[in-house]
Amino acid sequence: QVQLQESGPGLVKPSETLSLTCTVSGGSISTYYWTWIRQPPGKGLEWIGYIYYTGSTNYNPSLKSRVTISVDRSKNQFSLKLSSVTAADTAVYYCVRWTVVTDAFDIWGQGTVVTVSS
Amino acid sequence: DIQMTQSPSSLSASVGDRVTITCRASQSISRYLNWYQQKPGKAPKLLIYGASSLQSGVPSRFSGSGSGTDFTLTISSLQVEDFATYYCQQSYSTPPWTFGQGTKVEIK
Numbered sequence: 203q204v205q206l207q208e209s210g211p212g213l214v215k216p217s218e219t220l221s222l223t224c225t226v227s228g229g230s231i232s233t234y235y236w237t238w239i240r241q242p243p244g245k246g247l248e249w250i251g252y253i254y255y256t257g258s259t260n261y262n263p264s265l266k267s268r269v270t271i272s273v274d275r276s277k278n279q280f281s282l283k284l285s286s287v288t289a290a291d292t293a294v295y296y297c298v299r300w301t302v303v304t305d306a307f308d309i310w311g312q313g314t315v316v317t318v319s320s
Numbered sequence: 321d322i323q324m325t326q327s328p329s330s331l332s333a334s335v336g337d338r339v340t341i342t343c344r345a346s347q348s349i350s351r352y353l354n355w356y357q358q359k360p361g362k363a364p365k366l367l368i369y370g371a372s373s374l375q376s377g378v379p380s381r382f383s384g385s386g387s388g389t390d391f392t393l394t395i396s397s398l399q400v401e402d403f404a405t406y407y408c409q410q411s412y413s414t415p416p417w418t419f420g421q422g423t424k425v426e427i428k
Contacts, residue, residue, distance in 0.1 A: 247364065247407060247419040262416045263321075296363055304370065305411040306354040310363035 204229035206297045206311035214291075214318050220284040224297030224311060231255050231273065235300035236280045237307065238271060240293040248293075252300060253280055287318045322346050322410050326420035332428040339395040341423045343408035348388045352412040355384055355393045358422075359404045367406075368393065395425075403427055 210222035224236070237252040251261035253271040261269045270283040284291060295316055299309040323346035333339050343353065351371035356364035366375045368384035371391055381396045395402055408420040 246421050247409075249415065249417045249419070252415070260415050264416075304354075304366075304373070304375070305352055306366050306369040306375075307356070307364070307409070308366050308369075308375070310365070313363050 204299065204309050206299065206309060208295060208297050208311045208314040210314060210316070212315055212317060214287055214316060215320050216288055216318055217286055220282070220287050220291060220295075220316055220318075222282045222295055222297075222314065222316070224280050224282075226278045226280075226299075231275055231278045231280065235302075236271075236273065237298045237300050238282045239296045239298050239307070240291075241296070241313075242290075242293045250282065250284075250295075289318050292316065292318045321416055322349060322412060322418055324408055324410055324418050324420040326406075326408055326423050328423060329421065330424040330426060332426050333398050334428045335398055335400060337398045337428075339398050339402075339425060341393045341406055341408075341425075343386075343391045343393070343420050345389045345391075345410055345412075349410045349412035351387045352410055353384070353386065353391045354409045354411060355382075356407045356409065357402075357404045358407065364407060398425070 205227045207225045214220045232255045235252045238250040253259045253273050268285045273280040294313040296313045297311040298307045325344045327342045353371045355368040358364040372384045383394045405422045405424045407422050
């Protein structure tokens, strides 16, 4: 059964770059769309962007200028970089699988808390 | 972007109650509507996709309906484990894919 696990620093300084990695286990990263979604404390869910295993990407326009998502098929991992962070970027970050079979987010990582603070 | 609006934002109900949550899209999204359940400190879980299809392993007391702009999630007989926050999400056309603001189901 496919599982996703986020990893990366839990604390990032303002103006720096947030970097997270998601490791896919129990299945191949090939096929499917791999996405990042975040949830600020006490708030709702925001889709950040996706990468297809071929490397094609699509980002939320609200974050597009600061976001980069990449994939490493040899390691079965994909990564998120968010630059010039502020306190508004403090959130739980989830890596999530999107499938065209259901057109839905069907498998979620447990989430990782990232706090932006000096 | 397509805006998703859920109502109510929160509700109180008792075990055994029938519960209905509504989600409205700012434009027609056909049946590209999904529902998720999130418990405190946990990741969301897919319940319903394509407006009315039950995800594998989800109890049959959950059901979804609707098309176009108006959708509902119904829990036919609320169980203790169903107290959670529920989100709708549209997957119509190209991203950005957007979520409703959530509906918190609490114990009366």
